[in-house]
Each structure stands twice: as structure tokens, then as C-alpha cells.
Amino acid sequence: MGIDLETLFKTLGPMIGATSTGDVEAGNVFSALTRSLVTFDYAVIFAYREKERPIDLYSTFTPDEHVIFVSMYQAGPFLLDPFFHAAREPKSGVWRMRELAPDRFFSSEYFRSYYTQTGLAEEIGFFIALKDGITVVLSLMRRERSGAFTTAEFSLLRKAEPVVAGLVRHAWPDLGRRFDAALTKRDKGKRKSAHPASDRVWRNLNLTEREASIIELVLQGHSSESIGLRLGISTGTVKVHRRNVYRKLGISSQTQLLSIYLRSLGQ
Template sequence: MAHTADSTFFGHFRNLLRARLKFDTFLILRFGPEGRPEAHDYWLADPSLRRKYPDQYLDGAYRLDPFFRHRDQVAADGMFRLADIAPDRFFAGEYYLQYYQQTRIRDEVGFLARTADGSVAHLSMSRLDGSGSYRRRELQCLRHFSPLISELLRQYVSSRASGQVARPVTRAPRPLEELIRAHLRSTRATSLTPREAQVSALILQGHSNLSAAFALGISRETAKVHRRNIYRKLMISSQAELFALLTDLF
């Protein structure tokens, strides 16, 4: 607690949590209102991950990250497990297959804590293949200490932000659906409707037709029609092909 405002905090924080459970990655990020996350500190047990992680994440993969997508949906600080907040088809989607499997992440737990400047502080702790999933007693321990962990995380990220040069005022980031529409207009000369772009974004995140319909407040049949129209316009037949067309965004 005494070190939340200095450079030794990250090591103390990591060692505190490693005394209770095993993890292979430990990252602290800031999800700011200006869009692209900032990586404050990270530790990776496997040095080979540094070639793609977290750089690949910060270059665009974050746009489909369940924790990044969840940042505006949380009513209070807390701990979340990837499997609990990911869309229903996330683990069969191209983002998981092409990004998460490259990092070899087996299980991930994240903390989200809001800061006074409107940002969200994020702590990610992952286990890689070979380490197994988090056990129930470990998750119970993290949930029990969640208020303390969240507050330490908030204080540290807030301290880092206050010590930086004031950020220039920037425009709010374009929503993913707008990026999708613009990208397809420029690369495929294809125009999706705003609703089709919303459905496309949800498909890429790993939502089924039913889950996408629930998120948008429409019927499952309407979501299926939008999906069919998207595939027809782009002359594709699968989520994998849609991801391939938009891979430059991620």
C-alpha cells in the first residue's frame, strides 16, 4: 500500500499475489476514453511471448478482447473470469483461434477498477497451456480480496496518470462498427448498413445469432437475416472469412 505511487509497486503487487496462486502473465493496463489501451507494466513467464504480446494486443487485438469490451458494462469494480464474460461462441471464433491460441493462454482472470478521470484500470493474470485452469479455491480467494486488489490497482494507475504530461484532448474513438464500415468501403467497395455493421462486430467478438439478437434488442430471426445479408454482400460464408477480410483492424 505504501508503494502505490512509486516504481517498485508492480514487483511488490505481483509477488503478493504469486504467494497465493500461480500465473504466467501479469499485466496492468489503462483503458482510457481515448481508445487504445496503455500498457503500464507487464511480466511474462515465457520471454518468447514478448514478440507478439502485448504489442499485438495494443496494435488492435484489444478491440475484440472481452475485458476491453466489458469495461463499460461493469457497474462496480470487481474480478471477472474470461469464461464468464466472453460471448457464447468466443472460444470457437477466429479471434480466439488466431490470437489467444498464439499466446497459449489457457485461463484468464481480470480486475477492472474505475478511476477518477473516467478511465478503467485493468489487471490481467493468465495461465498458459500446461499450467491448468484456476481452481475454485483460488478464485474464491481472489474474490474475497477483490476490494483490496481493485483499490491498489486504482491507486497505482491513478498515480501513474497524474505523473504523466497532460494528454491532449482527443476525439472519442470510433466505434468498432464504424471502423468495419469504413474498412469494407475502402477495401471491398461494399457498403454495410449501420445495423449490419453492428452485427458484424458482434460476430467477430464471438456472439451467436441468439446472443447478438439479445445484445441489440432484436429477434433471433432478424439477426440471422442480417448475418445472411452481410455474407451475401461480401460473398463469404463463414465467420472465419469475415475475420480474414477485417484482420487489419485486429
């Protein structure tokens, strides 16, 4: 597919001098802009702040698809998403999912039980860091039948990042207020994490801080070797902690571990 310059210019023209842009209008501009460069099946835009529930700003999903890609995701699986963790660093730029995913992500229980439901061949994200620890991630997705993005397409999208960043900063200059409003509504005025259970779930299960850190990384898709490197401990020590956790919880598989984690998040 070649660059559709006519669509590109028609998309960018109305942005010049515009005073305000709503979520849908900005999302449509992003979708049209990127579609003039490459083909894709879905576009979705999330805003992230700390471990709070992400704000869904825009998507092109059908109602049924929205349940899987947005509603189910916001209910807890986002905490294990490589894009979520990259947004928290923040890791600005344009990234393929496979560049950010842990070494065992594609064989993890999270991938098997949740991510495969999306039917995606690939996901590329624009990561735009804003003030107050907020990062907006604009994702382009291709289903398995469409195949992955080519190297040339990915290179073209990376060149578009300055324009996308400008659009985000123009359309969403004060997302902090929206996160605060969501917290106020959810927690009746008390400043808490939008997902408070995410910080206490393992403590309630009597895990130590070290055990909790290791198990979180296991669920994200890190191997014992990767966990050891991240935490500065030996692979053998990681395996010992993991066995101890399984014994404490009375489980024998990562499937059971993920089930306990997601169930506890909802309490």
C-alpha cells in the first residue's frame, strides 16, 4: 500500500488552528492519519496513570469486540499487559508488542487465557508521555488473517510519531482531571488506586514482598532467568520462591495462579 497523500492532507488540514477536539474527533483523526499510511483492522486509544484503571478514549471495535478488548481488559488483565508496563516507565516512541513483551509472554497463561481471545497477529503502539505521570497509548491492530506489519510499514509509522504526539497533546491536555474524577466517583472521594486490590492482593494471601514481586513477573510472562536478572537474584532462588508460593496457595499451575490473581482483584 502506498501513502494516500490526499487523505493525509485532508486529515491534517482541519487540525491547523482548531481550538478543541473531543475524544471521538481526535480518535478519528488518528485513525484516518494512520490509515493513509498503512492498513489495519482496529485502532484503540488508552490513557494510563500508575496502576489506575486505564481510561478508554477511543476505539473502532464493534460492541462485542469492545467487551474483549476494553471491558474485560480494564477489569484486571491490563495489569499484566506489556503495553501497560511500558506506559508506566514511560517508554516513549512507537513499539511492536513483541519488542516489549517478556521472554515467555507468548507462552504465559495470560497470553493463552486472555490475549488469544483477541485473535490478533500483531499490535503496534504509539506511546506519548504527558505530564503528571500519564501516558497515552494509541494502538493499531491486525488480526491473524491480515498478518503482521512489514518492516517498511513499521518504519513509516515511526516517522509519523511527531504528528501523533502533537495530536495527543492538543486533544488531551488535562487527562489528570479525568483520572481524579474517576477515582472520586469510584472511591467516594478517597484518594486510592483505581484498582486498590492490585497492591494488596498478594499480601492478603500471606505472600512476602519478594514472593509477590516474583509472582507478578511470572504472570507477566518472565522466565525464571529473566526474573533473576531483573531482581538481582539467582535463577535457583527464583524457583525456590515460586515453589513456596505454589505450596502456600495450594496450587500446581500458572492457570490456577492467574485465576486466584484475577479473582482477588475483583474483591
